[in-house]
Amino acid sequence: xxxxxxxxxxxxxxxVNNKKAYHEYHVLETFKTGIVLTGTEIKSLRAGKVSMNxxxxxxxxxxxxxxxxxxxxYEQGSYNNHQPDRVRKLLLTRQEIKxxxxxxxxxxxxxxxxxxxxERCWVKVELGLCKGKKLHDKRDAISExxxxxxxxxxxxxxNR
Numbered sequence: 657x658x659x660x661x662x663x664x665x666x667x668x669x670x671x672v673n674n675k676k677a678y679h680e681y682h683v684l685e686t687f688k689t690g691i692v693l694t695g696t697e698i699k700s701l702r703a704g705k706v707s708m709n710x711x712x713x714x715x716x717x718x719x720x721x722x723x724x725x726x727x728x729x730y731e732q733g734s735y736n737n738h739q740p741d742r743v744r745k746l747l748l749t750r751q752e753i754k755x756x757x758x759x760x761x762x763x764x765x766x767x768x769x770x771x772x773x774x775e776r777c778w779v780k781v782e783l784g785l786c787k788g789k790k791l792h793d794k795r796d797a798i799s800e801x802x803x804x805x806x807x808x809x810x811x812x813x814x815n816r
Contacts, residue, residue: 668773668774668775669773670771670772670773671701671704671706671771671772671774671779672704672706672707672708672771672772673770673771674708674711674768674769674771676708676709677708677768677769677770677784677786678770679789679794679797680789680794681784681786681787681788681789682786682787682789683768683770683784683785683786684765684784684785684787685759686770686783686784686785687748687756687782687783687784687785688780688781688782688783689720689746689747689748689780689781689782689783690746690747690778690779690781691722691744691746691747691780691781692744692745692747693727693744693779694736694738695736696729696730696733696736696737696738697727697730697738698779699730699733700727700728700729701727701774701779703730705727705728706725706726706727706728706772707726708725708726709724709726710724711723711724711725711726711768711769712724712767712769713746713767713769713783715753715756715757715767718750718753718757719745720745720746720748720753720756721743721745721746722743722744722745722781723743724741725744725769726740726741727740728740746783756785759785760785764787764788765786765787766785766787766788767784767785767786768783768784768786769781769782769783769784770782770783770784
């Protein structure tokens with residue numbers, strides 16, 4: 657592994673991926689945002705104690721906030737420990753926020769966090785502009801995934 661490969665590996669590491677979001681929603685556009693956290697939240701994230709179930713973002717007074725992100729309390733934290741389910745502010749540019757305000761008001765689109773990851777020393781959130789899937793869309797996605805799996809199995813057995 658070259659030094660360039662090591663540097664790129666060190667720069668970005670995934671903390672948690674919201675697999676449920678890809679099943680429940682069509683992701684139309686993604687944004688990479690920063691998030692405001694406390695020290696004990698960072699330590700809990702490094703330990704991997706986070707859950708993105710039922711989390712979403714809302715725009716309030718031209719600021720974007722993340723609701724429902726569960727970061728467990730840090731075990732060695734004292735009276736400075738954070739609340740696990742507090743509302744966290746997301747850091748976006750004004751142009752991005754204006755764009756999101758317009759898109760979310762027009763046709764029932766929602767903001768869903770897709771990934772939480774470290775980029776160098778900062779925690780970033782990949783925020784998706786999503787539209788909810790209907791039941792038949794979910795069934796189609798499941799059947800397509802199963803058919804791809806069957807094809808790959810057949811190809812593996814054919815190569816033996």
